Amino acid sequence: MFSQSFPFFNHYWPFLLIGFIFYVLGNVFAKSSKVVRHTKQIFKQSYEDSTSLEKELEEETELEQDELDDEFVPALPSDLQHIPFVYTRPSxxxxxxxxxxxxxxxxxxxxxxxxxxxxxxxxxxxxxxKAAGTAPSGAHTEPWTFVLVSDVQIKAQIREIVEREEEVNYKRRMGKQWTTDLKPLRTNWIKEYLTTAPYLILVFKQMYGLTESGERKNHYYHDISVAIACGILITAIQAAGLVTVVSTPLNGGPSIRKILNRPANEKLVLVFPVGYPASDATMPDLHRKHLSEILVEF
Ligand SMILES: Cc1cc2nc3c(=O)[nH]c(=O)nc-3n(C[C@H](O)[C@H](O)[C@H](O)COP(=O)(O)O)c2cc1C
Incomplete structure (x- = not known):
């Protein structure tokens, strides 16, 4: 009766059924892939959030973690006195x-x-x-050690390490861009000044401090504190009438630390040769940015 009333359906019902099944499956698939995409997005977002948070935590709240660590002793006494600031205002x-x-x-x-x-x-x-040691530092932790070397043999050892590492740096580690940028300065891995200058000042940053009884003290912002101290150091050298160059002992730090018997909490940051300039010393004809290029005012 049904087949007689609907001959079309009677004839094509298997195709219609298959079509219907595909339609249903298609809808289910589209919805589920939308859900998958959405879920993926949520996962991606939360992963990005968590990794950036992780980074932030690593960078900024590493201190807090350390603060909580029982091993660490306070940087300053809790009953620290405050005294008047003696100041004469200049005209x-x-x-x-x-x-x-x-x-x-x-x-x-x-x-x-x-x-x-x-x-x-x-x-x-x-x-x-002494002037460099007046630098401000995070929580007044003074996270620096200045090693002064005038011993001819130690200077030679330091030069050997620096030159060995610098040769590899220039030839392999630094890459074309870096070596091209340095070319006008005419620097290379030969650092004669490390043995000619009467003094080398090696600046170590202390990643954490150690009390006499071996307890750890947290050193906040040791990088920036040491950088400020180095700024004062080069200014003091200039004020004295001597000269220097900021020298980065890339990769040579651990070997130099061993030669100088510095403890494991210290990391070599910079080496400063100090003395008078050679009578035939030259310098690249560099120009500094104008004030208007470095200053933004509101
Ligand atoms: C962080 C830092 C690292 C530097 N490293 C080196 C170095 O390893 N060797 C070098 O000859 N000069 C080094 N310099 C010196 C710069 O090349 C120099 O400051 C720059 O060319 C500007 O010249 P000026 O100091 O005469 O104004 C460094 C400077 C800074 C601030």
């Missing part, structure tokens, strides 16, 4: 004069890579390091 004229004089002093500083071997009083270098 407007003095302000102008001082700022100009200071600018002229620091503007005349240049990186010098050929040194005279003429001796310099060790007391002068000690005073320079």
């Amino acid at each position: 407007p004229e003095q302000l102008v004069q001082r700022t100009q004089e200071f600018y002229e002093l620091v503007a005349a500083r240049r990186s010098i890579r050929s040194f005279s071997s003429d001796p310099v009083s060790k007391d002068i270098i000690r005073e320079i390091i």
Whole structure:
């Protein structure tokens, strides 16, 4: 009866059924792939969130983690006294004069890579390091050690390590862009100044401090604290009338640390040769950015 009333359906019902099944399956598939996409997106987002959070945590709250660590002792006594700040306000004229004089002093500083071997009083270098040691530091942890080397043999050992590593750096590690950028400065892996300069000041950052009884002290912002101290160091060298160059002992740090018997909490950051310039010293004719290029005012 049904087949007689609907001859079309009677004839084509298997195709219609298959079509219907495909339609249903298609819908289910489309919905589920949408769900999968959405779920993937949620997972991706939460993964990105968690990794960026992880990074932030690593970078910023590593300290908090350490703070919670029972091994660490407080950086400062909890009953630290506060005393009056003794200050004499300069007159407007003095302000102008001082700022100009200071600018002229620091503007005349240049990186010098050929040194005279003429001796310099060790007391002068000690005073320079004393000035660097006045740098501000995170929670006043003073996370630096300055190693002063004048011993000819130790200087030679340091030079050997630096040159060995620098040769590999220049030939393999640094890459074309870096070596091309350095070419105008005419630097290479030969660092004669490490043995000609009467002094080498090696600056170590202390990743954490150690008390006499071996307890650990947290060192907050040790990188930036040491960088500020190095800024004061090169300015003090300039103010004294001596010269230096910021020298990065890329990859040579661990071997140099061993030679100098520095403990495991210290990492070599920079090496500064200090002395008088060689009489035939030259320097690249560099120009500094104008104030308008480095200053943004609101
Ligand atoms: C972090 C840092 C690392 C540097 N490393 C080196 C180095 O390894 N060797 C070098 O000859 N100069 C080095 N320099 C010196 C720069 O090349 C120099 O400061 C720059 O060319 C500007 O020249 P000036 O210091 O004469 O103003 C470094 C400077 C800085 C701030």
